[in-house]
Amino acid sequence: MVNRKELNPEGSPREAYGAHVRRRREDHGWSQEDLAAKTEYSSQHVSAVETGRKPPTLPFSRQLDIAFGTADSADSFEREWRDIRHSALLEGxxxxxxxxxxxxxxxxxxxxxxxxxxxxPEYAQTLAESHVRRGTISPEHAAERVSFLAERQAxxxxxxxxxxxxxxxxxxxxxxxxxxxxxxxxxxxxxxxxxxxxxxxxxxxxxxxxxxxxxxxxxxxxxxxxxxxxxxxxxxxxxxxxxxxxxxxxxxxxxxxxxxxxxxxxxxxxxxxxxxxxx
Incomplete structure (x- = not known):
């Protein structure tokens, strides 16, 4: 039997997102491979997001909304992704x-x-890691900051x-x-x-x-x-x-x-x- 990692939605916004993905997937009776095929991502990617090992992205969130039919709803993955991203940023x-x-x-x-x-990317990552060491942000927020900066540049x-x-x-x-x-x-x-x-x-x-x-x-x-x-x-x-x-x-x-x-x-x-x- 494959080991199933227990998720803690209260642990971090990223873990809450992963738990949301797993809950939706299991409600549909889909395996990670099924969801991967519907989103055009690998099952390894789906697993990494579900368990909080990899931060969600905007494209992945939009594919999830298409697969689950949650686009433009209060429970959409794109909305949750934006909430996660904005939580790591200064007001305004x-x-x-x-x-x-x-x-x-x-x-x-x-x-x-x-x-x-x-x-x-290396300069930005070094800055983010320094904030984590000082305890001013969490590792999850650091990853979001670096990812968000890359999106702004692109x-x-x-x-x-x-x-x-x-x-x-x-x-x-x-x-x-x-x-x-x-x-x-x-x-x-x-x-x-x-x-x-x-x-x-x-x-x-x-x-x-x-x-x-x-x-x-x-x-x-x-x-x-x-x-x-x-x-x-x-x-x-x-x-x-x-x-x-x-x-x-x-x-x-x-x-x-x-x-x-x-x-x-x-x-x-x-x-x-x-x-x-x-x-």
């Missing part, structure tokens, strides 16, 4: 990401860490990608995350990003001093109708702003920041100099 951020996916221009400013949209690789203007404080490339290989690959990723036809990458050097207008990370999105929304976050919460009276001054400040920052050529030179220390 899921709403921001919805705008990000259709923005025609994305302006970013970050301090201390490489902006998420430019992070390599969403920008469309036929007409947005223009991306990125200014990073010099601390972003001086702050060591992971070992030499992680940082070396991350520096190479920045250089490759700067070479794209729809991007501009600049470093705000330490000696900019009081001329730097922002002291927190800032994201500014220009939407297809040319309206601009802003998102900024602290350690504990995020805030999405759509009011022109407060967003437009932030956009002007961003332009001033770009004028004070290093040119892209000088920024890439500085990144390459920093990268030598990782070789």
């Amino acid at each position: 951020f899921p709403e921001y990401v919805a705008y990000e996916g259709r923005a025609v221009e994305i302006r970013l400013f970050d301090i201390g860490l490489i902006p998420g949209l430019l992070q390599t 969403a920008l690789e469309r036929l007409r990608p947005p223009t991306m203007l990125v200014v990073m404080d010099e601390s972003c490339i001086r702050h060591w995350v992971g070992g030499a290989k992680v940082m070396g690959d991350q520096m190479r990723r920045l250089v490759e990003f700067a070479e794209l036809p729809n991007t501009v990458l600049q470093i705000s050097p330490f000696d900019i001093g009081a001329r730097r207008p922002f002291y927190l990370p800032v994201n500014l999105l220009t939407l297809p109708d040319r309206t601009v929304v802003a998102y900024a976050e602290s350690q504990a919460q995020g805030h999405l702003d759509r009011e022109s009276a407060s967003v437009l001054p932030m956009l002007r400040s961003y332009h001033h920041l770009q004028a004070e920052a290093l040119s892209q050529a000088a920024s890439v030179d500085l990144i390459n100099q920093t990268r030598k220390g990782t070789l």
Whole structure:
């Protein structure tokens, strides 16, 4: 007899999702192989999701809803997947990401860490694992954050990608995350990003001093109708702003920041100099 792992829906959102899958499958009298055939995934994948060893994804959740007939219902797997994903994120951020996916221009400013949209998987994984070690998030939430970031990055690789203007404080490339290989690959990723036809990458050097207008990370999105929304976050919460009276001054400040920052050529030179220390 095959060993059957007992599930604990109270253990974590991922385990609750897996228990939901098993309950639905057994209510239909299906084996894992039956469900795998209906979703076009392997039985090993179904088993891994049921037992919480693998996080659910949006495509898999949608296939489950088709198989079980739960699409657009209060009990849908896509709805549960979104709840799991959002539970690992700061307030306001899921709403921001919805705008990000259709923005025609994305302006970013970050301090201390490489902006998420430019992070390599290894860099992002190292950051997530550090949060787990400090006890600020669970391993399940860490996996969701890394997975969600990969989805955001993939969403920008469309036929007409947005223009991306990125200014990073010099601390972003001086702050060591992971070992030499992680940082070396991350520096190479920045250089490759700067070479794209729809991007501009600049470093705000330490000696900019009081001329730097922002002291927190800032994201500014220009939407297809040319309206601009802003998102900024602290350690504990995020805030999405759509009011022109407060967003437009932030956009002007961003332009001033770009004028004070290093040119892209000088920024890439500085990144390459920093990268030598990782070789």
